[in-house]
Amino acid sequence: MSSVVIIKDSFDELPKALAFIAASHRKVCIVTDENVSKLYAEPVISSVEALENHTFIYEIKPGESSKNPETVHCIYDFLIENRFNRDDYVIALGGGVVGDVAGFAASTFKRGLHFIQVPTTLLAMIDSSIGGKTGVNYHGLKNVIGSFCFPKLIYINKNVLSSLPEVERANGMAELIKTGILSSNGFNPEIEKCIDFKKLITAEDPDDEHKRHILNFGHTIGHALEEYYGYAQKHGQCVALGMICALDISASRGWISSELVDELRDVLAQNGLKTCIRIPDPLKISELCHSDKKIQNNRIQFILLKGMGNPVIAEDVTDEEILKSLEAINE
Ligand code: NAD
Numbered sequence: 539m540s541s542v543v544i545i546k547d548s549f550d551e552l553p554k555a556l557a558f559i560a561a562s563h564r565k566v567c568i569v570t571d572e573n574v575s576k577l578y579a580e581p582v583i584s585s586v587e588a589l590e591n592h593t594f595i596y597e598i599k600p601g602e603s604s605k606n607p608e609t610v611h612c613i614y615d616f617l618i619e620n621r622f623n624r625d626d627y628v629i630a631l632g633g634g635v636v637g638d639v640a641g642f643a644a645s646t647f648k649r650g651l652h653f654i655q656v657p658t659t660l661l662a663m664i665d666s667s668i669g670g671k672t673g674v675n676y677h678g679l680k681n682v683i684g685s686f687c688f689p690k691l692i693y694i695n696k697n698v699l700s701s702l703p704e705v706e707r708a709n710g711m712a713e714l715i716k717t718g719i720l721s722s723n724g725f726n727p728e729i730e731k732c733i734d735f736k737k738l739i740t741a742e743d744p745d746d747e748h749k750r751h752i753l754n755f756g757h758t759i760g761h762a763l764e765e766y767y768g769y770a771q772k773h774g775q776c777v778a779l780g781m782i783c784a785l786d787i788s789a790s791r792g793w794i795s796s797e798l799v800d801e802l803r804d805v806l807a808q809n810g811l812k813t814c815i816r817i818p819d820p821l822k823i824s825e826l827c828h829s830d831k832k833i834q835n836n837r838i839q840f841i842l843l844k845g846m847g848n849p850v851i852a853e854d855v856t857d858e859e860i861l862k863s864l865e866a867i868n869e
Pocket residue numbers: 571572573574577600601602605632633634635636638658659660661662665666667668669670671672673681698699700701702703706709
């Protein structure tokens with residue numbers, strides 16, 4: 539279940555990492571998207587071929603609209619056409635979309651091929667590539683079909699972040715700041731620290747039954763905001779606003795100081811994230827919180843804070859508290 543995680547500043551050590559997990563003399567299908575392919579397919583192909591593998595590349599269209607069963611079916615067809623077997627490998631080279639689609643295809647094709655993640659967005663490096671979850675959207679429902687699939691190897695070349703568009707960097711920064719708060723590593727933790735934290739929490743609760751729910755900090759209201767705006771606002775942006783609400787509720791309960799909420803706002807703003815937004819119908823947001831997938835026994839689950847590094851799972855947050863916290867982000 540545990541993955542080998544290698545964090546470097548180049549692809550130079552990818553062949554060594556592939557050799558370490560014995561990924562040689564096999565068929566390897568690199569699934570990537572058209573943007574990432576242009577930038578980084580070549581060094582990954584050379585690394586794979588250095589181990590005398592037979593390399594195939596499958597490109598998908600960039601973006602969330604590719605994260606669906608049709609894309610998975612096309613990958614199945616490609617693997618069948620090229621006679622892939624259970625000893626063979628799928629490498630996801632890209633952001634969370636590529637990782638989720640390729641991972642789901644890899645974990646279900648012939649009951650599971652070997653899987654490797656080479657994440658290229660900040661979000662994929664610290665979040666989606668770690669933790670073994672894959673999934674696709676279906677009939678407008680996010681991640682409703684999926685599997686657990688722990689990659690054999692996660693190879694991170696931090697240098698690829700230099701080409702990441704600003705909006706994608708900000709999207710990942712929201713999750714990085716979230717991890718810093720949860721892990722007590724400050725508001726701007728190193729990528730390595732975020733990865734260690736996610737690995738630790740995942741190892742304690744691989745099936746996502748309890749402990750891992752703390753990673754949902756900022757996500758209860760965050761998911762509601764995403765749905766409210768018809769997914770026109772980025773996930774990280776909505777989580778950023780959700781974190782302000784969660785801290786506002788925590789401060790109102792007297793668990794943390796209001797200065798911590800102000801500090802969070804400053805950090806988010808410094809990283810290109812909005813700290814308020816126009817919410818014409820706040821009641822709708824509290825309604826949407828009730829349909830969040832993390833709902834347990836008909837109670838909304840919130841991750842609140844009793845201090846940096848001290849998250850608590852709360853199931854007693856009232857609609858009044860939600861509505862009051864929304865005032866903290868309503869323009
Ligand atoms: P993404 O995969 O859509 O990538 C964002 C954009 O950046 C794309 O256009 C891509 O082509 C481009 N890009 C990627 N790397 C680049 C680079 N180095 N340089 C230039 N451009 C680059 O977005 P994302 O934010 O990485 O992933 C979002 C997805 O991750 C969502 O579908 C979400 O549900 C999923 N996710 C999954 C998990 C999980 O545990 N499986 C966790 C969090 C998020």
